[in-house]
Amino acid sequence: MTTTETPVDNGVNVEALLGVRDALPGTPEIAKFQWRSTVSWVNGTHSRSDVETFYGFGDEQQHHTTFSYDIDHPLQFAAQDKGATPVEVVLAALGGCLTAGVAAVAQQRSIQLRSVRATLAAEMDLHGILGADPDVRNGFSGVTVSYQIDADATAEEIQALVAQSQKRSAVYDIITNPTNVTVEVH
Amino acid sequence: MPSTTTVIVGAGHCGLAMSHCLAARSIDHVVLERAEVANSWRTQRWDSLRLLSPNWMTRLPGYRYRGDDPDGYLSAPEVAAMLGDYADTSAAPVLTSTTVTSVRAAGGGYVVRTDQGTWRARTVVLASGAAAVPAVPALARLVPAGLTCLTPVGYRNPGDLPGGGVLVVGASASGIQLADELHRCGHPVTLAVGEHVRMPRTYRGRDILWWLDASGVLDQRYDEVDDLVRARKVPSMQLVGSPGRTVDLNALSSAGVRLVGRLAGIADGVAQFSGSLPNVCALADLKLGRLLNTVDAWAGAAGERFAPTAVHSTPLGLDLRSGEISTIVWATGYRPDLSWLHVPVLERKGRVVHDGGVTACPGLYLIGMPFLRRRKSSLIDGAADDAAELTTHLAGYLDALAGRRERSAS
Numbered sequence: 001m002t003t004t005e006t007p008v009d010n011g012v013n014v015e016a017l018l019g020v021r022d023a024l025p026g027t028p029e030i031a032k033f034q035w036r037s038t039v040s041w042v043n044g045t046h047s048r049s050d051v052e053t054f055y056g057f058g059d060e061q062q063h064h065t066t067f068s069y070d071i072d073h074p075l076q077f078a079a080q081d082k083g084a085t086p087v088e089v090v091l092a093a094l095g096g097c098l099t100a101g102v103a104a105v106a107q108q109r110s111i112q113l114r115s116v117r118a119t120l121a122a123e124m125d126l127h128g129i130l131g132a133d134p135d136v137r138n139g140f141s142g143v144t145v146s147y148q149i150d151a152d153a154t155a156e157e158i159q160a161l162v163a164q165s166q167k168r169s170a171v172y173d174i175i176t177n178p179t180n181v182t183v184e185v186h
Numbered sequence: 187m188p189s190t191t192t193v194i195v196g197a198g199h200c201g202l203a204m205s206h207c208l209a210a211r212s213i214d215h216v217v218l219e220r221a222e223v224a225n226s227w228r229t230q231r232w233d234s235l236r237l238l239s240p241n242w243m244t245r246l247p248g249y250r251y252r253g254d255d256p257d258g259y260l261s262a263p264e265v266a267a268m269l270g271d272y273a274d275t276s277a278a279p280v281l282t283s284t285t286v287t288s289v290r291a292a293g294g295g296y297v298v299r300t301d302q303g304t305w306r307a308r309t310v311v312l313a314s315g316a317a318a319v320p321a322v323p324a325l326a327r328l329v330p331a332g333l334t335c336l337t338p339v340g341y342r343n344p345g346d347l348p349g350g351g352v353l354v355v356g357a358s359a360s361g362i363q364l365a366d367e368l369h370r371c372g373h374p375v376t377l378a379v380g381e382h383v384r385m386p387r388t389y390r391g392r393d394i395l396w397w398l399d400a401s402g403v404l405d406q407r408y409d410e411v412d413d414l415v416r417a418r419k420v421p422s423m424q425l426v427g428s429p430g431r432t433v434d435l436n437a438l439s440s441a442g443v444r445l446v447g448r449l450a451g452i453a454d455g456v457a458q459f460s461g462s463l464p465n466v467c468a469l470a471d472l473k474l475g476r477l478l479n480t481v482d483a484w485a486g487a488a489g490e491r492f493a494p495t496a497v498h499s500t501p502l503g504l505d506l507r508s509g510e511i512s513t514i515v516w517a518t519g520y521r522p523d524l525s526w527l528h529v530p531v532l533e534r535k536g537r538v539v540h541d542g543g544v545t546a547c548p549g550l551y552l553i554g555m556p557f558l559r560r561r562k563s564s565l566i567d568g569a570a571d572d573a574a575e576l577t578t579h580l581a582g583y584l585d586a587l588a589g590r591r592e593r594s595a596s
Contacts, residue, residue, distance in 0.1 A: 028534060160472045166465040167381075176461035177450040 008152075012107040030057045039071075046072040046082040087140070091120040094171045098145060101165030111157060114150040121146075143175065189306040190216050191584065193298045194313050195289070197223045197280045199246060199269055200554035201313035203569040205278040206247040207577035213584070217278055218300055220285040224269035226315060231262035233343045234367060236427030238359060240393050243567045246272055247574065257393065259427030265566075286314075290528045291547060294587075308587065309549035309580055312527065312538070316555045316564065317520030323355075326516060328452035330506050334513040338364060341515065344371040350512030351375070353457065353504070355449045357382045359422040361517030362433050366426070368515075369443050376504065376511070377438060379463055380448035384470040385423040387432045389478065390489040394425075401484035403477070404562035405571075408542050411557075418557045421519070422564070435467065435495050446500045455507040459500065467495035522555070543576050549583055551576050 024031055033056035039049045052066040070083025084092065095118045106113050122140040127133035149158050166172050192208055194201045197219035208215045219225065237244065242256035249272050260268065273280055281302070288299040295308040320337035329335060334348055338360040344367060354365040357379040369375040389397055398404045411417045426433045439445050447460035471494050482488050504511065524538065531538050531545040538545060542559040543552045553572055555563065562568035 025533065156472065156475060159468070160476075163465055163469045163472055166462070167469060172462070172465075176447070178453065178458045 008107065008110045008112045010103045010107045010111075010113050012104045014104060014107045017104065018108075027058075032056070032058075042070075042082070043080075044072070045077070045079045046070065087122065087124065090175070091122055091143070094143065094169075094175060095120045095145065097169045097171035098162070098165050101169050102147070102149070102161050105161050105164045105168075106151060106153075109157070109161070111161065112152045114152075115148075116150075117148045119146045119148075120144070140175075187304050187306050190214050191307065192216075192309045192311060192580065193218060193289075193296070193305055193307040194311045195286050195298075196220075196312075196314035196554075197269075197273065197278070197282070198226065198313065198315055198554070199224075199272075199566050200315075200569045200573065201311070202269060202273055202276065202278055202280075203246050203573035204311050204313060204553055204577065205280075206276045207573045208580070209276065209278075210247075211577060211581055213577075213581065215279065216305065217280040218284045218286050218298070218305075219280050219282050222270075222282045223273045223280060224266040226317070227262050227266040227269065230339045232338060232341045232364070235262050235363070236260060237265060237566070238423065238425045238427050239395050239565050239567060243395060243399065243565070244268065245567050245570060247570045248276060257429060259429075286526055288526050288528055291550075295549065296529075308584065309551065311551045311553060311576070311580075312524065313553050314522065314524070316522055318523035319521060320516060321519040321521040322516045323449075323518055325449070325452050326514075329514060330455045333506060333511065335516065336513065337516045339520075344368055344373070347373065347513045349373075351510045352513045352515060353378065353449075353506075353511045354515045354517055356380070356517035356519065357424065357435065358517065358519070359425055361515070362424050362435075362438060363426050364515050364517060365438055365443050366433050366441075369438070369441060373513075374444075374510075375442075376444045376446055377435075378446050378449040378457075378459060379435065379466060380460070381421060381466050382435075382470050383421055383423045384434050384474045384492075384495065385425050385432075386434070386474075386492055387425060387428070388430055389481065390485070397481045397485070398477075399562075399567075401481050403480060404560065404565070404568070406561045408557055408559050408563075414557065417561070418555070420556070434492075436493060439496065439498075444500075445497070446504070447502070452506070455505060457504045457506055457511075459502050459504070461502060463500055464497045467497050471495055543572060544579055549580075551580060 033054065035054050037049050037051045039047050041047045049069045049071060050066055052063055054061050069089065071086055071089060072082040073079035073085050074081045099116055099118055102116055103113060120143065122143045124140055125136045127136040128138040147162055151158055153161070191213050192215035194204050194215060194217040197217045201217050202223070205215060205217050222228065236259035238259070240256065241251045241253060241258050241260060244251045244260060284300045284302045286298060286300050289310055290297050295306060296310045298305040298307060298310065320339045322337060326335065336346065341364065347368065351374040352368050353376045354361050354368070355378045357377055361377065365375050365377045386394055388394060408414055424434050435445055445463065447463040448466070449457060450460040451458040474492065478489060478491065529547050529550055531540070531547050531550060533539050538552050540552045545552060552558070553576060554569070557563050559572045559575060560568055563572055
């Protein structure tokens with residue numbers, strides 16, 4: 001990688017993250033996290049998801065503000081298009097997670113990023129969710145992520161950034177591996 | 187109760203190397219061995235297995251290969267015979283058929299109980315091996331009844347398997363070798379691939395291990411690597427002890443082995459494979475590229491490069507009840523068995539905490555673990571330097587003990 005005169009700054013506090021990792025052997029319980037969201041039906045296929053609190057580092061935690069996301073389906077589905085579809089939110093989450101990882105790994109490897117752009121696409125066959133063909137799954141048949149990255153690094157170093165980001169990504173893991181999901185009604 | 191200065195637990199290559207170094211300093215010791223010298227090489231290796239490192243690299247303190255095939259690879263019986271000869275010529279004080287049942291700290295030293303009596307020792311070296319038992323994931327209990335399940339420790343040859351399809355879980359040295367062998371015997375083989383270390387057998391006309399040895403890669407020290415936790419977890423190299431033969435994923439898939447992602451779960455009898463196969467292959471290709479760049483930087487000029495691992499669309503699920511798969515081979519790694527160690531040096535997952543083989547309990551040492559003190563610590567060739575350095579530390583500890591006693595006596 002190229003040595004720049006100014007220190008590499010991708011806006012990621014890698015020291016803080018590594019500090020947490022160093023603290024884990026003595027206090028493994030701080031690693032137990034719980035992420036939360038509440039979703040309220042608005043009308044039709046439109047609902048609103050709020051995220052506000054989570055648990056981690058041994059305590060209840062709070063975002064500095066409540067984030068809200070409208071989730072709906074487009075006009076072509078005879079819906080009101082008040083927000084992104086749930087599957088698009090999944091793509092947003094994957095791209096956001098991988099890109100955060102690219103920035104963090106770049107910082108750790110002293111690679112200055114200038115621009116990072118991911119284009120995500122997921123293939124899906126509506127036969128699944130419409131119940132029209134039992135052999136077709138509801139979800140994606142495949143996801144592609146295409147990165148364009150401008151950074152002070154060789155092409156191989158940039159490929160390694162993206163590969164390492166996938167290796168350490170929560171959402172990539174969630175999508176590529178099965179997860180137990182329990183849905184209860186109270 | 188018999189007493190000695192040092193008890194070494196295990197008469198494999200590490201225990202014998204340690205014994206050789208202690209003897210050179212006239213440090214009184216015994217080597218306690220549950221069965222006979224090189225037991226795991228006699229009882230836990232499949233028939234076709236050969237060492238992954240070439241004969242010239244089979245070096246131990248006071249021993250080097252002098253046969254007429256320096257570029258060959260020893261079979262398991264040959265390794266056992268070599269270690270037996272080494273124990274004899276070193277006159278190692280091995281007590282065979284002596285199983286250690288507990289090691290406890292007591293009175294500034296250690297009490298070592300065995301099924302043949304109890305020893306007292308000022309120092310103990312744990313040399314019972316990193317690969318004492320197969321590490322089979324918890325999800326193995328979800329395999330439907332009726333399938334044959336094997337590990338590389340129990341497997342001997344293809345005759346152990348019923349006919350039909352085989353799912354080999356794990357693509358490190360054991361997994362790729364067994365996938366290759368079983369495929370050649372006519373079994374349809376599916377290989378579940380997680381993170382792995384791709385390695386060509388030869389590079390620039392020489393064994394890859396020649397380059398790694400000569401360029402100093404294998405000598406890289408544990409206190410020089412960026413991330414030691416990760417370095418110690420790196421899987422074994424995808425190598426087979428066969429001259430000039432590379433058994434990487436491209437070789438296996440072009441021969442007809444089906445590659446799938448890491449086995450991520452089993453639900454209702456259906457094996458679920460991770461969708462991460464493209465990335466684990468990309469990681470391995472990139473890592474190999476960096477390794478070859480390191481070799482080239484040492485050797486000058488550039489060598490050949492290998493085609494990227496070809497990943498085709500792979501199934502994400504496989505119904506284990508359909509009859510397609512009759513055998514699962516768990517090539518998912520190995521772990522030490524230290525269930526008899528009752529000294530507070532274990533972390534929450536039961537692994538010994540150590541600094542290059544030196545534990546926090548004075549006089550208790552560990553040898554034979556991946557990247558113990560160097561990258562080559564997991565190879566037979568790594569034992570010499572590790573044993574020499576641990577012996578130096580152990581001797582220093584004994585000197586300090588002796589000095590303390592002299593001071594308190596005067």
